[in-house]
Amino acid sequence: MIGNPNEHIGTAELAKLLEESRRSAESLDAADVHPHLALCPTCREQFEALASLDRQLESIRPAESRLPQSDCPGSGVWSAIVGGLTPSDETMACIEHASRCDYCGPLLRGAMTELADLNGEITAGERKQITTLVSASAEWQQKLVQRITGTRRSGPDRESSAWRQRWLTVPRLAMAGASLLAVAGLGSWVVVQRNQPATADKLLARAYTEKRTLELRIAGAGYAPLRVSRGPAASFTSRPAALLKAEALIASQLISHPSDPAWLEAKAEADVLEGEYDAAVEALHRALELEPHSPVILTDLATAYFQRAQQENREEDFGAAYEYLSQALKLHPDDPVALFNRAIVSEHLFLYQQALDDWEHYLRVDPGSQWADEAHNRADAVREKLKEHGSEATPLLSPAQVAAMAASASLGSEVDPRIEEYLHEAVRAWLPQAFPATGANGDWSASRALFFGRT
Amino acid sequence: MARYAKLSSTELVRACAGSNDEGAWAEFIRRFHVVIAAAVLRTARRWGEPSHSQLDDLIQDTYLKLCENDSRLLRSFSPRQKDSIYGFLKVVAANVVHDHFKSALAAKRGASQTEAITEPIQIDSKMAGTDSFDAVSRRIQLEQVDKVLRQVTAGKDQKRKRTIFWLRHRQGLTASEIAAIPSIGLTTEGVESVLLRLAIMIRAHLISSSPHREVKVLNRQNRSKK
Numbered sequence: 001m002i003g004n005p006n007e008h009i010g011t012a013e014l015a016k017l018l019e020e021s022r023r024s025a026e027s028l029d030a031a032d033v034h035p036h037l038a039l040c041p042t043c044r045e046q047f048e049a050l051a052s053l054d055r056q057l058e059s060i061r062p063a064e065s066r067l068p069q070s071d072c073p074g075s076g077v078w079s080a081i082v083g084g085l086t087p088s089d090e091t092m093a094c095i096e097h098a099s100r101c102d103y104c105g106p107l108l109r110g111a112m113t114e115l116a117d118l119n120g121e122i123t124a125g126e127r128k129q130i131t132t133l134v135s136a137s138a139e140w141q142q143k144l145v146q147r148i149t150g151t152r153r154s155g156p157d158r159e160s161s162a163w164r165q166r167w168l169t170v171p172r173l174a175m176a177g178a179s180l181l182a183v184a185g186l187g188s189w190v191v192v193q194r195n196q197p198a199t200a201d202k203l204l205a206r207a208y209t210e211k212r213t214l215e216l217r218i219a220g221a222g223y224a225p226l227r228v229s230r231g232p233a234a235s236f237t238s239r240p241a242a243l244l245k246a247e248a249l250i251a252s253q254l255i256s257h258p259s260d261p262a263w264l265e266a267k268a269e270a271d272v273l274e275g276e277y278d279a280a281v282e283a284l285h286r287a288l289e290l291e292p293h294s295p296v297i298l299t300d301l302a303t304a305y306f307q308r309a310q311q312e313n314r315e316e317d318f319g320a321a322y323e324y325l326s327q328a329l330k331l332h333p334d335d336p337v338a339l340f341n342r343a344i345v346s347e348h349l350f351l352y353q354q355a356l357d358d359w360e361h362y363l364r365v366d367p368g369s370q371w372a373d374e375a376h377n378r379a380d381a382v383r384e385k386l387k388e389h390g391s392e393a394t395p396l397l398s399p400a401q402v403a404a405m406a407a408s409a410s411l412g413s414e415v416d417p418r419i420e421e422y423l424h425e426a427v428r429a430w431l432p433q434a435f436p437a438t439g440a441n442g443d444w445s446a447s448r449a450l451f452f453g454r455t
Numbered sequence: 456m457a458r459y460a461k462l463s464s465t466e467l468v469r470a471c472a473g474s475n476d477e478g479a480w481a482e483f484i485r486r487f488h489v490v491i492a493a494a495v496l497r498t499a500r501r502w503g504e505p506s507h508s509q510l511d512d513l514i515q516d517t518y519l520k521l522c523e524n525d526s527r528l529l530r531s532f533s534p535r536q537k538d539s540i541y542g543f544l545k546v547v548a549a550n551v552v553h554d555h556f557k558s559a560l561a562a563k564r565g566a567s568q569t570e571a572i573t574e575p576i577q578i579d580s581k582m583a584g585t586d587s588f589d590a591v592s593r594r595i596q597l598e599q600v601d602k603v604l605r606q607v608t609a610g611k612d613q614k615r616k617r618t619i620f621w622l623r624h625r626q627g628l629t630a631s632e633i634a635a636i637p638s639i640g641l642t643t644e645g646v647e648s649v650l651l652r653l654a655i656m657i658r659a660h661l662i663s664s665s666p667h668r669e670v671k672v673l674n675r676q677n678r679s680k681k
Contacts, residue, residue: 015647057624060596083542084637091638099621130492135511149475248591
């Protein structure tokens, strides 16, 4: 196609250029497609991006299927459709089906090719051949008229009935039945082995480790450094293979186990890895209703909220993540994944002291793994932050000072800006001082500080 | 017979359907014989070089097919446009020829091989996990693209846009082939334009929604600077 090299390419022309490049067997250099593309980087970039998307779509085109599905229309319908013989609503429904069916799509295409061929002008050679046939004679046609008007055939084709009778003999049926049972038995065993939630969990863990894009951990996944990819990494072909396999397995199992918390949890993990956080939250809430005291579900739910908080800047989701992790840790206080994750969530909530507490707890539980190295680094960073903050800030008021200032209006202005720190200090130090576990008398000023803090 | 010669094709078909009127049928054969014979000839050539007697038999079978079961096919014929009877007869003739050669081939091979293909097979969704890995990956990727496609085409005309997109990208039809399908209702340029717009929207969607673009670490650092 020759165009003006000095004018930007309009949408109609771009559409035509793309269509031409689709038809080309090999990928064309943009400059060869249109002279303007050699000169204009903007138009060239747009053309190349769209051509690249085309190639990606081409690469995932499935192979032709040899087996019809249960919802496939009869194979004879396609020639009727392309011949315009079916009602338009039926035609559209069938075309829509064929567009996404690897059995019917090729049949539709074949019917189109055939009709185009049949619609071609009858050549002189064909006409001659037709006139030389016996069927072109008046006598033959007269006999046919008599046959049509004299007899009407109906019922199934006799030849095909005879064939069925020949094939459906008792020994053949018995052999076929036995073979079918053997194959079904072996197949079921293989399918059962492969179709356990644990298999999906392993695949998801592998996918996570293969390409870790989450700060938080998922249960069972080996260590991998966090990958932060930037730019238009939009290719749907770049997902870890294990993730694709897990998704296929989960999708097939959820059909027959729609209310199985293990499959719902697996689906949610896959959603998180895909960046579908709303769907993950929804699935995990359903799973949690079915199994309310599962630390794994609680931990995953926290992860889904955490990711959504980051994606959509929803502060309240960070809070929800912290809450669900705390519930998980209440059930399993030494769960390394929940501890690791809550430490990170705390950092995001600026609860540095809590984060440090969790990191230190984590390192006691898991002192030697590669995850521990990351935990060490993050704990050091948190310590650094606390140190910086400590050197800048004045010390917190002691319980006695708080109690003394109880009636003063300045207590609020002193405490409010640092409420998180006071809260942490109250839980960490004042509470044990006020109500010692040993039964000894508590610290009176701590009790008063807690009382006034509450008000 | 002169009476029938004045009828339109549709009227003639109605006169023949389920009737034993020799005049109507004689006119039918006179008017449409060349169309049927040419369709039989071309279709049969796809299977090899047919003999004259084979062609005669197939032409006769086509007429008999039209009369079968009290002219069920003719009675079901409903013209969608002018001259659609010609397309109808070509399709019937082509089907008769294909059926003939398929069953001849089946008899030669042993019928069990083709019977399996003609019967719809219920694929158990639980068996999805046993598919080859490539096929599973492709299916997932196609589902992902379809999900995006549904989002970007939400609203009016979604079905048609999705159909056009998959006819192009899954079935490999060209824009002009898609435009030729009845009920698509667009010119080749119209189909090209739809495909372009969809490609632009999908690309934009994929870029904006990629989870790998969310720079969590940066986000955290920025927040801590507050």
